[in-house]
Amino acid sequence: MAFDVDKYTATSVSVNWDDLDLERFHEHPLPEGSLRTLRYMADVEYHTVCYTRDLLTTPSHKEADMSAFMTMWNREEFWHGEALATVLGIHGIVVDFDEIKADRLKLGWKDKLDPIKQSIAGKLVGTDFVAVHMAWGAANEWSAITAYNRMAELEEDPVLAELLKRIARQEARHVAFYTSQARDRLAKSRKAQVLARFALKNFWAPVGSSIMERTEVVHVMGHLMGGPEGRKGARKIDAAIAGLPGMEGLTIVEDSLNKLGVAA
Amino acid sequence: MTFANGDSTTHFPAGSDRASPARFDVRAFARSAQGNHRETLRLDEFATDPLSGESLRAVRYLARLESGTMEQLRNLLVTATHKDARITAFLVTWAFEKFWIADALDAVLEANGQRKSHEAAEGSTRRSRIESVERRGPIRRAITGLIQGVPIIGVHVTSGLVDEWITRAAYDRLETASANPALSSAISTILGVKARHVAFFDHEARERLADDPRAASLTRRSLERQVWPIGAIDRADDDRSFFESFVFGSDEGRARAADIGRRVAELTGMDSRIGDAVARKLHA
């Protein structure tokens, strides 16, 4: 099904929580492990805009629909960060832009080289690489939606659950965009399929892996995708990815959980 | 810098952006972002008072420049600028607001029986050896960005400021030339949105140029050779020539360019050589 970008831009809003009683966290604070997961998610959401550099280092930026989507998508993700930062703020955890900057500056060469690597790949294969980016984005958005829904389910707190469900609903629209793009572009090109399969299989890692400490990645994945229920969610993401043209049989999420030592 | 924003402020993390009282509040900016303007545009009036071909051409060109945010973001984010979470947070809302500025300009085009800016045919880009460095792709930008490091942020915010001065001159010229109340009203809405972008770039540029001599020297080199306005490098040669003569071509236009040059020269670390280089390029 084609994704209607005009309709998306016309209805894109910052996630709203004015009507939610977040103040209740003063009396019913969230457990420390959950706050640690929320902090990770907030950082990842704020970082999303940085990934547009990768998506745009391909011919895809010439397309007005792509630009329009990216503009709104960036903003929605930023507001996911703001929503989570507000919850953290009520718990006395201040998420400050200057502090995030200090953290980003600590990132090593891996992050610095990413755009170059991506650009070179983009140059080499032209429009086929857009398909890879779209498939990659779909995997990340599926992960986001699964993570938020899983956390809403795990937390007893009704207010947090509602906020996370609102975020997850926006992630669902991101999934729709990326999958419709990925599906179309992969279906058109055998080369794109081979490339996407290779990239996902060899380079994909849970969102945030390149910007957060490994201990934090292990904590969050253990929290949200550990145990039999968590593993079930992971398999659902894998099944969705495997449903894209040429991606049959990929199990990148499960593989990465095993690599991180997250018990099923 | 504070901006009128009546709605609740309680849902923000305490002390979110508090380094100095004069500092632009990025979170307040994001919270009061201005989106779709179509409701307030006086589009009906164009039916009886249409714009001239020249004005429409300027509107179309400006719409294309305003909607070039993703290309611009790409060029900024392959460098150390992506490390600065305050800047990236600003740019998210900046791109959103510019998307809707371009949409407002598209609405004006449509009300005048024209196609949207990105749907209309566009000529080929200008081929110039001197400009080839500005045409460098993301790979070369990323590599030089690695060498230049954090001071490049100073270049980006200063270019952003100069670009705002230039587009402001263009909107002023268009407003006077068209003498059309509905367009004047649209331009005043647009300038209202852009005022906050100017405020951000102005504050950031002045701070960074004053704090870091490396940022200042990189900025000198960059301003001298840059193509204006930002994004023009990707636009059609004939539209660029039109813009250069429409906004900066007449005696009055040259005065406008000279004024921008003076303001560049007055920035910390810049001088009249840099200011003149910018001004000269405006009416190429």
Ligand SMILES: [Fe+2]
């Ligand atoms: Fe998100």
Ligand SMILES: [Fe+2]
């Ligand atoms: Fe998302």
